[in-house]
Amino acid sequence: MHIYISVVIFFLGLALASFFNALLYRIDNGYKYPDIYIKGSHCEKCGKRLTWYELIPVLSFLIFRGKCKQCGYKVPMYYPVSELVLALSLSFIFYFSLPWTFYLVVLFLFSLSYFDRIYKEIPQDIVHAFLIFGFLSFVILTIVNGSIINNSLLLSSIFSLSVYVLSKVIKKDFGMGDLLVIFTLGFFLTISQFMSFLYIFLGISLLYSLTLILLKRATIKSAIPLLPVMYISFCLMVILNMRLEIILESILFI
Numbered sequence: 001m002h003i004y005i006s007v008v009i010f011f012l013g014l015a016l017a018s019f020f021n022a023l024l025y026r027i028d029n030g031y032k033y034p035d036i037y038i039k040g041s042h043c044e045k046c047g048k049r050l051t052w053y054e055l056i057p058v059l060s061f062l063i064f065r066g067k068c069k070q071c072g073y074k075v076p077m078y079y080p081v082s083e084l085v086l087a088l089s090l091s092f093i094f095y096f097s098l099p100w101t102f103y104l105v106v107l108f109l110f111s112l113s114y115f116d117r118i119y120k121e122i123p124q125d126i127v128h129a130f131l132i133f134g135f136l137s138f139v140i141l142t143i144v145n146g147s148i149i150n151n152s153l154l155l156s157s158i159f160s161l162s163v164y165v166l167s168k169v170i171k172k173d174f175g176m177g178d179l180l181v182i183f184t185l186g187f188f189l190t191i192s193q194f195m196s197f198l199y200i201f202l203g204i205s206l207l208y209s210l211t212l213i214l215l216k217r218a219t220i221k222s223a224i225p226l227l228p229v230m231y232i233s234f235c236l237m238v239i240l241n242m243r244l245e246i247i248l249e250s251i252l253f254i
């Protein structure tokens with residue numbers, strides 16, 4: 001039964017993710033209420049209205065090979081990938097019975113990632129709301145309920161503070177918003193979850209930057225939007241759950 005509900009959550013997650021991407025797009029492009037909710041979806045370039053079979057999350061992207069049928073506009077790969085990852089992580093949060101706060105954490109990261117990808121900047125309001133939510137969840141789940149043993153707040157504070165000091169010493173600005181998000185994650189995670197997140201995050205950031213530099217699409221000085229990487233890393237940490245430790249051990253010790 002448990003696995004069937006996880007599968008249902010996966011499909012609901014796909015629909016939710018696609019709805020959220022459309023909603024963020026509309027808020028970002030200044031749609032007024034009630035158009036935000038009721039206006040039909042259309043192509044970002046030529047304005048062609050999309051039919052129901054062009055709106056199936058991920059599947060439509062694969063069938064039409066990511067292009068608008070009318071003008072050939074290439075839909076960014078970001079959409080289907082971010083939607084698939086959100087659906088997978090929501091279903092794995094349920095499957096592994098992780099704390100309920102994780103559902104909201106992935107939605108926060110999903111929204112921040114959307115803005116960071118476009119503007120290389122994240123809205124402060126969302127970061128502050130995330131911080132307040134983190135603090136409240138820490139008080140309720142860790143201090144009052146005692147349900148999160150080995151909370152990683154100390155670790156996340158030390159990590160973000162060290163990066164902050166380091167960025168001052170080498171005079172290279174590391175986004176304050178990014179650091180605040182990493183610090184906030186400490187409210188929700190256990191030490192081993194935070195460590196797994198950090199391994200995946202640092203690994204992907206390094207690979208991603210090196211690939212961009214090798215492809216000459218960035219230099220060592222370019223600012224790389226880190227929130228999409230954080231979002232994917234958090235989701236991977238959820239999907240791999242505790243198995244990451246086993247995988248790492250087998251790579252490092254054999």
Ligand SMILES: [Zn+2]
Pocket residue numbers: 043044045046047048068069070071072073
């Ligand atoms: Zn079009």
